[in-house]
Amino acid sequence: MKQRNISKGIYSLYVIMFMLMIPIGDLWAQDPLNISGKVVDVNNEPLIGATVQVKGKQTGTITNIEGRFSVNVQAKDILVISYMGYASQEMIASKANGATITLVEDGKTLEEVVVVGYATQKKVNLTGSVSTVNLAEQAESRPMTSLSTGLAGLSSGLYVNQGSARPNNDGATLLIRGTGNSE
Numbered sequence: 001m002k003q004r005n006i007s008k009g010i011y012s013l014y015v016i017m018f019m020l021m022i023p024i025g026d027l028w029a030q031d032p033l034n035i036s037g038k039v040v041d042v043n044n045e046p047l048i049g050a051t052v053q054v055k056g057k058q059t060g061t062i063t064n065i066e067g068r069f070s071v072n073v074q075a076k077d078i079l080v081i082s083y084m085g086y087a088s089q090e091m092i093a094s095k096a097n098g099a100t101i102t103l104v105e106d107g108k109t110l111e112e113v114v115v116v117g118y119a120t121q122k123k124v125n126l127t128g129s130v131s132t133v134n135l136a137e138q139a140e141s142r143p144m145t146s147l148s149t150g151l152a153g154l155s156s157g158l159y160v161n162q163g164s165a166r167p168n169n170d171g172a173t174l175l176i177r178g179t180g181n182s183e
Contacts (some may be wrong), residue, residue, distance in 0.1 A: 005080040036070040037099045039063050039081055047103060050083040050177030055090065 016068075039050040046067025053060030054071070055078040059154060061071045073079070073093040082088040086103040133154045144150035152160040163171025 026086050032072040033075055033093065033097070034070060034072055035079070035093050035097045036068065037096050037101060038067045039069065039083070039103060040067055041086070042104060043104060044102075047083050047086070050081060050086075050103070053082075054078070054093070055080050116165050131157070146170055146172070148174060 001138060015128055039047045041047055048067065050063040051060060051070055052069045054073050061069050063069045073133045075091050076091040077108060079093050079096050079100050080088055083103055085105060087106040089101060091099050103117055133151065135150055138150060138154065151158060157177045159175040161173045163173060
């Protein structure tokens with residue numbers, strides 16, 4: 001009886017070892033692929049600085065001055081290609097190799113972005129006020145001799161002080177939300 005239990009134990013051990021040696025699909029590590037391609041707009045102009053990222057991972061890159069990218073990924077990874085003002089696109093990494101990816105403008109997403117100093121933020125994340133001035137419309141309705149005089153009176157919180165009346169050099173100072181106090 002004791003011998004029978006020992007053989008059952010050895011048999012079970014062999015079964016477990018055998019099952020561990022069977023390769024099961026994606027459990028074995030895959031070698032990374034170097035995927036390269038090009039990102040352009042509908043006019044076939046390269047998109048400089050477009051983001052190419054692996055979906056769900058921190059792996060990614062940006063396009064160079066010619067719109068080209070190169071990234072190491074797994075064959076089944078999904079690449080997300082995005083650029084501000086354009087609709088994002090997803091594709092399987094193995095199909096992106098050598099491909100030219102065309103992004104289409106998306107005016108809806110561009111309306112949600114506000115340029116702030118050196119960075120960009122979405123309108124919903126702002127705590128201050130946002131003002132938009134359409135200079136093309138203003139130029140049709142009134143004469144403008146310079147940008148500074150054209151902005152005067154068009155946006156609340158913007159103070160325009162013309163330093164001189166010289167042509168092409170009015171010495172204007174633009175102050176946002178008051179003049180401040182230097183004392």
